Amino acid sequence: MPVLSENGQQVWHRRTTKQSLVHWIGWLIGLAVFVFCWQRISEATTWFFVWDAPRIAGDIWDRATPPRWEYIAQLGRPIWDTLNIATLGTLIALVLAIPVAFLAARNTTPSRLAARPLALLVIVSTRSINSLIWALLLIAIIGPGVFAGVVAIAIRSVGFCAKLIYEAIEEIDHSQVEAITATGASRWQVMVYGIVPQILPALAGVAVFRWDINIRESTVLGLVGAGGIGLQLQSSLNVLAWPQVSLILLVILAAVVISEWVSAKVRGAII
Template sequence: MNALSPVTQAAKPPRVWHRFTPAERIGRSMVYVLSAIAVVWSLRTIEVIPEFLYDAPEQTADLFRRMWPFDWAFYPEQVHDALIETFHIATLGTLLALVLALPLAFLAARNFTRNPALNWLAQFIFVSSRSVNSLIWALLFVAIFGPGALAGVMSIAFRSIGFIGKLFSEALEEAQKGPVEALTATGAPRAMILVKGYWPQVEPAFWSVALLRWDINIRESAVLGLVGAGGIGVALDASLNNLYWDQVGLILAVIFSVVVVTEIVTSWLRARLI
């Protein structure tokens, strides 16, 4: 028997390794086929006009030629004050969102609030906030408060509640149980458990989320003026309507520069605070 075992062992077919199971391969193939069908269906539905595509490069080049050189005299007249207002909208909107989102984040964290109804309510508010675009929020608040910066601040705030609340509640749920259980065992009050047990663990996440959202809000507030919610978008909308392309180019360059500078500043602050 011992002499026959090597022959029997050699007669077995070699094992072949496959990255995916047959079911996974079928599923991936179905995804590829459905994606191709969706792309073809979308192209047929939107009715792309080939004539408009042929001269698109020429039209784009002509548009950029009209934007240069910039109308630098337009900056102190309209752009500077609108740019400062954009910063104010983004900053106040972010601060208001933090004030509104943090209590909801504690309600959404299942390890802090052990009430499924309150958890569900907070999550519902987060989803509702994130599902509505900032421009839609701006249109709503322009109808309520009228055109101006107040509508922009409210739209930025209500758009940011879902983002800040969701990420901060997830950070709370990932907090270590040891410090919290130790404070609870000593009879510490709820406020002390929050300050000494949870906050030291979630403070880096808080500053990271706050800075990231402020960075995003700077970009979003730059276009809210297109619907009357204040900021530099108002100047951009006026220049577009009047076909002053040299002013449009200046405003777009300013927005791009502000976005780059804001990214650098937030990255520096995040490295210092976290």
């Protein structure tokens, strides 16, 4: 069993009988849990469909190729809606996440007993629910369409952005804050001139990174009626128009690749 010495080198020691017994008991418990879980999964699985999956996949591939290239003229508006959902959702999320992050950060929160727990609750609650579930809830409240998708993406992104931003706030150089405070600056002036300039690179990086993620998430929101290219995908799947499905998947792949390239370039310029 390797153990790190004081100088950082690994030193091997023989396990005692008790340590070996605990080690093997842990492995046996893990194996038992795996066997139990596999048994439950097997009972709930129709294995005939699993063994027949290669044939079904081959049949769908034959039906989906070649893609129906002339259908691409009808995908311009849906992919534009998808980009708008991701972009507007990200912008709204950033506007909401910045004040939440300042309330959650230990060095900027006005109250560690009231404001900070409330801000952390907002961060956890918005991050714990998937955007598809938010979209389903919002469609029931405000109806289907692009607006429901924008709000779903925004709510889902608030917690993600706020968490990374408040961590950046807590890691700032406090000497700059102390220097500005010593000049008699107010609390707001300290934030504007001492904290915000230090977190701007992190804020820009978070914005681009989250926008890249939201491009991926917004492509499937249409499956539940929240607009975008996912709506075209759902319509094509409903009528088993496999050539259209393959074309839509190619367009989604192209959009994701382009967004990844753009976000990588922007992050590289920021860093």
